[in-house]
Amino acid sequence: MTKHPDPTEDQILVQDAVSGDEDARRELFRRIQFVGRLLQARNNRMGRPLDSAELEDLVQDILLVAWNKIASFPPEATIEAWAYRIAAFELLNALRRKGRRSRFVDIEAVQEPESRPSVRAELLEGRGLGRFLRHLAEREAEIVRLRHVEGLTFQELAGALEISASSAKTHYYRGLEKLRQIFSDGEEVR
Amino acid sequence: MSATHDHSHEVLLQRWATGERLETDEEARLRDCETCRERMSEVEKLVGELEQLGREDLDEELQEALEADVPDFERRAVQRAERKIFGERTATRSPSGVRGWQLLAAALVLVASFVAYRSWSRDDGVAPVEDSLFYLGEGFTELAPAGFTEHIDTFRWEHALAPGGYYELRFYLPGAQDPFYTVPETTETRWTPDPELVLPDHFRWEVRAYDGLDEPDGSADAEVSHSRD
Numbered sequence: 001m002t003k004h005p006d007p008t009e010d011q012i013l014v015q016d017a018v019s020g021d022e023d024a025r026r027e028l029f030r031r032i033q034f035v036g037r038l039l040q041a042r043n044n045r046m047g048r049p050l051d052s053a054e055l056e057d058l059v060q061d062i063l064l065v066a067w068n069k070i071a072s073f074p075p076e077a078t079i080e081a082w083a084y085r086i087a088a089f090e091l092l093n094a095l096r097r098k099g100r101r102s103r104f105v106d107i108e109a110v111q112e113p114e115s116r117p118s119v120r121a122e123l124l125e126g127r128g129l130g131r132f133l134r135h136l137a138e139r140e141a142e143i144v145r146l147r148h149v150e151g152l153t154f155q156e157l158a159g160a161l162e163i164s165a166s167s168a169k170t171h172y173y174r175g176l177e178k179l180r181q182i183f184s185d186g187e188e189v190r
Numbered sequence: 191m192s193a194t195h196d197h198s199h200e201v202l203l204q205r206w207a208t209g210e211r212l213e214t215d216e217e218a219r220l221r222d223c224e225t226c227r228e229r230m231s232e233v234e235k236l237v238g239e240l241e242q243l244g245r246e247d248l249d250e251e252l253q254e255a256l257e258a259d260v261p262d263f264e265r266r267a268v269q270r271a272e273r274k275i276f277g278e279r280t281a282t283r284s285p286s287g288v289r290g291w292q293l294l295a296a297a298l299v300l301v302a303s304f305v306a307y308r309s310w311s312r313d314d315g316v317a318p319v320e321d322s323l324f325y326l327g328e329g330f331t332e333l334a335p336a337g338f339t340e341h342i343d344t345f346r347w348e349h350a351l352a353p354g355g356y357y358e359l360r361f362y363l364p365g366a367q368d369p370f371y372t373v374p375e376t377t378e379t380r381w382t383p384d385p386e387l388v389l390p391d392h393f394r395w396e397v398r399a400y401d402g403l404d405e406p407d408g409s410a411d412a413e414v415s416h417s418r419d
Binding site for chain 1: 203204207208209229232233236237240241243244246247248250251252254255256258259260261262263264266267268270271272274275276367368
């Protein structure tokens with residue numbers, strides 16, 4: 001079992017890295033390298049919309065984005081959870097860009113087979129939260145998950161989904177209200 | 191006395207639930223409404239549950255990722271990012287926590303390799319290069335062309351290839367992340383481009399070695415400038 005990261009220790013490590021401590025910089029860089037494995041697992045579950053070269057470029061981009069954001073590392077966060085959220089956001093953007101490009105390139109060539117799981121299906125997959133997001137419409141569930149698992153702001157998730165922030169809030173609140181009504185009737189979330 | 195719940199309260203509840211900051215009088219209107227108070231309490235409890243489940247999902251996915259085998263593309267991406275971040279030429283399998291004497295030894299190997307390369311390239315009739323930016327990863331001892339050269343005919347390198355292994359060559363425009371030209375599997379330690387292939391004036395080329403299991407086994411790259419006149 002992997003040791004659970006300690007937010008306080010991580011905060012110190014980040015501060016040391018920001019102040020230029022070479023060992024801390026190296027250790028921090030080592031800790032965020034797992035994003036490749038994270039993306040690979042997600043990409044596989046989605047039916048591999050990104051090929052190996054695209055994943056390689058995306059991982060490099062994520063590492064550089066994360067590195068450039070070190071100074072804004074949030075308090076109470078762990079390095080892995082912080083990198084995870086950056087990776088999830090960048091993956092969503094990469095898929096959006098690829099989807100947009102493919103619409104102009106060759107729509108016939110890139111249409112997904114019926115049996116291939118969609119990006120949205122992946123977002124709603126049956127982990128803990130996903131199990132009860134099935135009570136919601138697809139868009140509502142997608143936004144609730146992006147908000148509470150990926151930790152995206154409304155501005156970020158609206159950009160990634162190409163909708164307005166106010167529309168994202170409306171979908172989110174509608175989903176929240178449905179869940180509240182279901183679970184206030186005595187049903188337990190878990 | 192509780193205020194009557196109406197549509198304006200619904201609007202306020204949505205703004206509150208989506209994290210908007212309410213004015214003092216707007217908050218007071220919600221607090222004065224019994225329906226709103228109940229709804230807020232239920233939403234807070236629900237959001238707490240969602241946050242908890244979200245953290246558990248995240249932990250589970252993170253754990254799976256941390257325990258998974260490192261894919262090849264991650265190794266390559268890490269190597270590329272490492273060069274950009276640390277501004278140095280790092281070997282493919284360099285250990286973390288490198289000591290000063292190890293860096294010094296690596297630097298000496300690079301210098302020795304460069305001197306050896308210049309000597310080798312002169313003996314072999316290849317035009318000598320001026321100061322060049324190149325990188326010899328683990329297992330590579332020679333690489334040409336590198337730096338400025340008058341004429342390019344053959345790309346060559348020296349490396350002990352693992353049994354069943356092969357090389358892959360990639361050519362990049364300055365600053366580009368994607369290659370403009372790739373030479374797939376070859377077991378030779380030299381490659382001569384087709385005369386019809388027009389190479390740009392400035393480019394970077396990279397040779398990647400793979401072992402018999404398709405695992406990366408080191409790489410080397412060099413920036414090249416040449417005149418096509």
